[in-house]
Amino acid sequence: MKAENPRQIGARVQRFEDVRLLSGVARYIDDIRLPNCLHLTFARSQMAHGRILDVDTSALEDIGYPTWVFTGKDIGDLSMKAHQDVPEMQYSEQPLLARDVVRFVGEPVAAVLAEDPYLSEDAAEMVFIDCDPLPVVGTMDQARDPSIPPIHDGWKSNVFIERQMKGGDLEAARANAAYVVRRTFRNQRQTGVPMECRGVVAQYSPGDRMLTVWSSTQMPHLVRTYISEELDLPESRIRVIAPEVGGGFGVKGQVFGEEVLVAWLAMKTQRPVKWIEDRRENLIASIHARDHAHTLEAYVSKEGRLLGLWADISVDVGAYSTFPFTAAGDPGMAAKVMPGPYDFQAYEATFRALASNKCPLGTYRGVARPSAVFSQERLMDEIAKEIGMDPIEFRLKNIIREFPYKNVLGFTYDPGSYAESLEKIREILADDIAAARETRHSKEKRIGVGLACFIEQTAHGTPDFTRRRVPIETGYIAARVEMQPDGTVVIGLGLQSHGQGLETTMAQVAADALGIDPKDVFVRHGDTLTSPYSVGTWGSRGGPLGGGAVHLASLKIADKLKAIAAHQLQSNKDQISLGGGKAYITDDPSRYIPIRTLARQALRNVENLPEGMIPGLEAEYSLDGPRDGTYSNAVHAAVVEIDVPTGKLKLKRFVVVEDCGTIINPLVVDGQVRGGVVQGIGSALFEHMIYDEQCQPLTTSFADYLMPLAPELPNIEVHHIETPTPLNPIGAKGLGEGGAIGPAPAIANAVSDALGVEVNETPLTLNAIWRLSAHIRGEAS
Amino acid sequence: MTQTTLTVNGQTRTLEVEPRRLLADIIRTEFDVSGVHIGCAHGVCGCCTVHIDGIPRLSCLTFAVQCDGKEINTVESLGGFDATHVLQQAFKSEHGLQCGYCTPGFLMTLAPYVEKKVANGEMPSDEEIREAISGNICRCTGYHGIVAAVRKAISNQLEGQQA
Numbered sequence: 001m002k003a004e005n006p007r008q009i010g011a012r013v014q015r016f017e018d019v020r021l022l023s024g025v026a027r028y029i030d031d032i033r034l035p036n037c038l039h040l041t042f043a044r045s046q047m048a049h050g051r052i053l054d055v056d057t058s059a060l061e062d063i064g065y066p067t068w069v070f071t072g073k074d075i076g077d078l079s080m081k082a083h084q085d086v087p088e089m090q091y092s093e094q095p096l097l098a099r100d101v102v103r104f105v106g107e108p109v110a111a112v113l114a115e116d117p118y119l120s121e122d123a124a125e126m127v128f129i130d131c132d133p134l135p136v137v138g139t140m141d142q143a144r145d146p147s148i149p150p151i152h153d154g155w156k157s158n159v160f161i162e163r164q165m166k167g168g169d170l171e172a173a174r175a176n177a178a179y180v181v182r183r184t185f186r187n188q189r190q191t192g193v194p195m196e197c198r199g200v201v202a203q204y205s206p207g208d209r210m211l212t213v214w215s216s217t218q219m220p221h222l223v224r225t226y227i228s229e230e231l232d233l234p235e236s237r238i239r240v241i242a243p244e245v246g247g248g249f250g251v252k253g254q255v256f257g258e259e260v261l262v263a264w265l266a267m268k269t270q271r272p273v274k275w276i277e278d279r280r281e282n283l284i285a286s287i288h289a290r291d292h293a294h295t296l297e298a299y300v301s302k303e304g305r306l307l308g309l310w311a312d313i314s315v316d317v318g319a320y321s322t323f324p325f326t327a328a329g330d331p332g333m334a335a336k337v338m339p340g341p342y343d344f345q346a347y348e349a350t351f352r353a354l355a356s357n358k359c360p361l362g363t364y365r366g367v368a369r370p371s372a373v374f375s376q377e378r379l380m381d382e383i384a385k386e387i388g389m390d391p392i393e394f395r396l397k398n399i400i401r402e403f404p405y406k407n408v409l410g411f412t413y414d415p416g417s418y419a420e421s422l423e424k425i426r427e428i429l430a431d432d433i434a435a436a437r438e439t440r441h442s443k444e445k446r447i448g449v450g451l452a453c454f455i456e457q458t459a460h461g462t463p464d465f466t467r468r469r470v471p472i473e474t475g476y477i478a479a480r481v482e483m484q485p486d487g488t489v490v491i492g493l494g495l496q497s498h499g500q501g502l503e504t505t506m507a508q509v510a511a512d513a514l515g516i517d518p519k520d521v522f523v524r525h526g527d528t529l530t531s532p533y534s535v536g537t538w539g540s541r542g543g544p545l546g547g548g549a550v551h552l553a554s555l556k557i558a559d560k561l562k563a564i565a566a567h568q569l570q571s572n573k574d575q576i577s578l579g580g581g582k583a584y585i586t587d588d589p590s591r592y593i594p595i596r597t598l599a600r601q602a603l604r605n606v607e608n609l610p611e612g613m614i615p616g617l618e619a620e621y622s623l624d625g626p627r628d629g630t631y632s633n634a635v636h637a638a639v640v641e642i643d644v645p646t647g648k649l650k651l652k653r654f655v656v657v658e659d660c661g662t663i664i665n666p667l668v669v670d671g672q673v674r675g676g677v678v679q680g681i682g683s684a685l686f687e688h689m690i691y692d693e694q695c696q697p698l699t700t701s702f703a704d705y706l707m708p709l710a711p712e713l714p715n716i717e718v719h720h721i722e723t724p725t726p727l728n729p730i731g732a733k734g735l736g737e738g739g740a741i742g743p744a745p746a747i748a749n750a751v752s753d754a755l756g757v758e759v760n761e762t763p764l765t766l767n768a769i770w771r772l773s774a775h776i777r778g779e780a781s
Numbered sequence: 782m783t784q785t786t787l788t789v790n791g792q793t794r795t796l797e798v799e800p801r802r803l804l805a806d807i808i809r810t811e812f813d814v815s816g817v818h819i820g821c822a823h824g825v826c827g828c829c830t831v832h833i834d835g836i837p838r839l840s841c842l843t844f845a846v847q848c849d850g851k852e853i854n855t856v857e858s859l860g861g862f863d864a865t866h867v868l869q870q871a872f873k874s875e876h877g878l879q880c881g882y883c884t885p886g887f888l889m890t891l892a893p894y895v896e897k898k899v900a901n902g903e904m905p906s907d908e909e910i911r912e913a914i915s916g917n918i919c920r921c922t923g924y925h926g927i928v929a930a931v932r933k934a935i936s937n938q939l940e941g942q943q944a
């Protein structure tokens with residue numbers, strides 16, 4: 001009978017959302033058009049650090065059309081606050097419009113509104129911001145230099161926070177080490193660049209006293225809560241809608257001052273207000289990422305066993321702490337995940353968040369893990385070289401093989417396929433490794449193979465955030481599943497889908513539990529009015545927590561359907577199965593009732609229900625992540641070819657072996673992996689947010705901020721191993737971010753392999769490779 | 782203000798247009814078209830690609846007044862609400878899109894390319910396909926599914942011709 005009920009989980013279902021996206025009818029934030037709307041343009045600081053003497057808006061008085069202008073003096077104490085509640089933290093507060101001091105180029109200083117976006121732009125250009133320059137903090141060294149004054153009032157230094165994490169006996173590890181390997185690694189500042197910039201539209205309707213805010217966000221409920229608290233409005237009177245969202249990647253996974261301000265402006269002007277960010281603003285003033293410096297020291301036994309690891313981690317987090325993951329997010333995450341997939345029990349890390357006069361740092365796909373894994377996996381290759389072992393052998397010797405595994409910091413890893421993935425990739429790469437060896441002495445063309453082996457903690461639950469004491473506070477995802485009288489289903493989902501295909505994958509999960517066709521499941525998301533409260537889509541939680549919540553809520557409805565069917569078939573609930581749109585007796589499928597009929601009875605012809613049963617087919621479930629999350633694992637491998645005379649690097653091959661537990665939809669999983677990988681390739685080779693010594697951003701357009709284009713990429717090969725996790729009702733682990741984590745270390749290891757030099761910094765631009773290959777050309781580097 | 786006559790997806794209108802207004806903005810606001818997206822507004826990402834008299838052009842680098850008397854087509858004209866164009870169908874089956882923001886630009890760049898290859902009976906290599914989309918940025922898919930979709934749209938039609 002199962003044949004009539006093919007499992008939807010695991011099927012390569014084409015996405016339901018695609019038709020509206022392909023046809024052009026999808027409505028993104030700039031497609032929200034309201035009558036009588038005012039358009040907002042920000043006058044932003046052009047100075048990295050300065051005391052505001054005057055914001056002169058007098059030129060607007062005779063501009064010849066109506067304008068509205070607001071500065072820091074007009075908005076009371078409205079601000080963005082994002083505090084980690086620990087004694088070491090120095091707090092920053094960013095007024096929604098700078099009041100006394102500007103602290104980075106791009107910081108909003110004045111809000112200028114007009115009835116047309118061209119006119120508001122014209123008007124914003126006429127606002128004159130008079131600033132006295134203050135000393136600039138532009139490098140990590142400057143941030144740690146006590147002679148340079150802190151950028152925030154009342155601060156003791158330019159360090160947001162410095163803390164430690166440790167476990168085991170590092171002294172003993174050091175004492176027993178036959179080898180001590182110490183290296184310093186650096187990853188550049190980047191930004192996430194969704195193809196659609198940010199944007200906010202707000203409208204207050206006095207009739208029902210409802211404030212509606214449309215925002216291109218990954219976390220509508222958190223935007224609602226912040227607006228409610230900051231503007232002192234009841235949360236029940238605020239509706240936040242994320243329309244179609246053109247990519248997020250974590251960039252849109254923060255609450256932004258602009259969201260709060262646009263809401264406030266709509267209340268203040270009693271007109272709809274619309275702000276659409278332009279690309280320059282997006283590059284310099286949304287959210288930046290990475291910008292890590294790590295020094296690691298590994299202690300290794302004579303036999304090549306890792307005994308312990310010491311780490312010093314600095315991150316330049318920019319001018320302000322961001323909500324809800326705070327300035328402590330990146331360094332803390334790097335320190336937490338540095339032990340990785342290897343078995344050792346002594347570790348000590350010092351990590352700090354340094355302030356600078358740059359755009360604030362926030363979450364971007366992988367959050368600290370691309371940098372942590374870069375350092376960890378470069379170090380593994382360096383150790384292997386130093387002790388004369390093959391890098392894959394060395395990893396296999398130290399890889400964790402027994403699960404559950406309690407790591408040095410007390411985190412428990414659920415089962416994975418760490419060793420199998422390594423072995424599988426070795427098989428796949430055998431020919432490339434041989435080919436690389438052949439070119440070892442070439443002065444023309446060198447081939448190199450490099451890999452990165454890593455785990456990713458996904459779907460972390462509330463305890464993880466409680467430990468961190470950051471304002472995100474919790475991590476559960478809720479789903480409300482509602483069957484209609486015709487047997488179709490609506491899911492109100494606490495996640496927000498911005499490319500992940502959740503309208504399809506969540507429908508697949510519900511379809512399996514309810515025995516219906518996924519096409520009959522309609523997933524609504526991104527609207528606080530129709531979705532239950534949840535933290536939104538970030539941290540690789542969609543599949544496991546969204547999927548788990550949908551599964552468990554659907555099971556509650558399935559149970560009720562079975563009870564109604566049992567009553568009418570004069571059977572027992574336990575003997576009823578659901579599948580193919582029918583509720584049937586498991587041992588005698590010829591006896592069945594269509595689910596559509598049962599739904600109608602539950603909601604319309606309720607006289608047919610078993611005695612005492614309450615009408616309705618609605619269920620909700622909130623699923624929190626496991627205490628320590630669930631750990632996905634992967635190995636990424638890059639094969640590069642370097643033209644020594646020019647320094648040109650060609651990525652010949654990129655291979656992924658990954659394990660994210662149960663795969664809901666292979667089409668979507670492969671897409672997430674490949675998309676992530678290409679962003680990681682961007683980190684490795686191209687993307688760099690550059691500032692000059694005065695903290696002026698230099699990469700302010702797509703002509704300067706370079707991202708991967710199709711011609712420079714190979715097809716990305718993806719292989720799967722499926723180790724379902726016992727910690728999740730459907731066995732799924734998170735996978736949205738993993739793709740972006742491995743490429744930089746894999747490529748750096750490949751370049752190091754090809755050229756026979758250490759590669760400890762990204763991006764590996766043409767210039768960088770040219771310098772790294774100088775010795776082969778017989779030049780001084 | 783300059784009097785400008787535009788035909789967008791078959792709908793002709795004469796408007797008074799400020800010379801500095803971008804074609805992208807006029808199509809979006811005056812013709813209520815949502816399938817033209819702005820990714821950069823400085824001519825690098827290809828999101829805003831439309832057809833001007835049948836040729837793919839960047840509507841963020843074109844002023845509306847330059848298009849007086851011209852026919853402009855956007856993604857809406859390709860396969861209607863159901864996205865029935867063979868390239869749209871191939872994007873769907875090969876997962877050539879995720880957030881969909883870059884997608885109209887890719888489709889408008891590629892539709893004439895696919896048509897030409899099919900007319901010439903040529904199956905391009907992956908490298909050639911990648912070259913054909915070198916003026917479009919997609920941040921979600923890593924281009925893999927897009928390349929596969931082009932391959933499929935062309936090979937399906939070539940096979941159809943043979944049959």
Ligand code: FES
Nearest residue numbers: 820822824827841
């Ligand atoms: S929006 Fe026109 S090329 Fe980017």
Ligand code: FES
Nearest residue numbers: 879883919920921
């Ligand atoms: S699908 Fe999102 S940018 Fe291409």
